[in-house]
Amino acid sequence: MHKVRYYLLALIVLWVSACGGNVTKTAIVPPVIKDTTTPQVATAVTQQPTEVEVSTPRSTLSAGDWKYRPIIPTVSDAARAIYQRGLKAGNDPQVFSKVGDCQTSTDFFLIDFDHPGRYSLGEYSYLQPTIDYYQGSFARQSMAVQDGFNVAAVLSPLRADRKYCDKGETPLACEIRLNHPSVIMISMETNFNMQTAAKYGGYMRQIVEYSISQGVVPILATKADNKEGDYSINAEIAAIASEYDIPLWNFWAAAHYLPNNGFDLKLNDGFHLSYGQNNFADLANMERAWPWRNLTALQALDAVRIGLNK
Helix, strand or coil: CHHHHHHHHHHHHHHCCCCCCCCCCCCCCCCCCCCCCCCCCCCCCCCCCCCCCCCCCCCCCCCCHHHHCCCCCCCCHHHHHHHHHHHHHCCEEEEEEEEECHHHHCCCCCHHHHCHHHCECHHHHHHHHHHHHCCCCCCCCCCCECCCCCCCHHHCHHHCCCCCCCCCCCHHHHHHHHHCEEEEEEECCCCCCCCCHHHHHHHHHHHHHHHHHCCCEEEEECCCCCCCCCCHHHHHHHHHHHHHCCCEECHHHHHCCCHHHHECCCCCCCCCECCCCCECCCCCHHHCHHHHHHHHHHHHHHHHHHHHCC
8 A cells, every 4th residue: 555655646746847937928919800799608508518429630730830820720610519519518608718737827827807907908809709708717716727737637636636626536527527618728838847749749639538528629729938849849739739620729929929939038948938917008018928828818719719609
């Protein structure tokens, strides 16, 4: 018994990676989505989501193609089919969840959109219907978001919050059961003890397939950093989005052309993003990465909301 406990503790240590400090983000000006139609809210059934057949993976991208993918995703028929299955199973069309690490758990990420006095959309006022549509999801504490989380940790029952999660339940399964989201935004940085992109992708595919099995549409996010040195993690993320025909939020393409590629100048560590408030009307503020991270994340949600309800 003592050996088993020791082994489990060793696994926990392997799953945890440092992700301290504040984060900041960068960007290229993303395409403006003109469609401001607010989709009609679908009527949700009151039963729990049930496991369904996952999408058949499609062919992968060629190396380097991911850099030219749009910042803001489009919605495929496959994603709409996942969404409709989820609604029939009881998922809430006006709820999204988050899966992530310190760059997602921080108070900088999306939370302000649940507080009307803490953001200014400026020329992006067309995004207000999406803020209204998903009200309550932006600031909610996800069971699948925590400092030190990585793609392996969110699949481990050892990392679940036992105050809210059932015995043997993973953080991802717990979050979906409790929140009944129709969409799940997955933003996982390198933060994985420098494991290979292939191993990262193996865990990410499990996250994607479980989400799809529950009728939840995953939005995968690329990352601003290149800690692995060859952008192989971003290439893997984009390839997975292509394989499963699900939305890709290409944040890297937004951050890469900001000053210092969107990274904080004082820390200058190639990871922590430059901080700015969510005032999208302030041009000087928009030289920093965090406003772009929040703006492009919101644009991704807006595009997915509209696309799923066509």
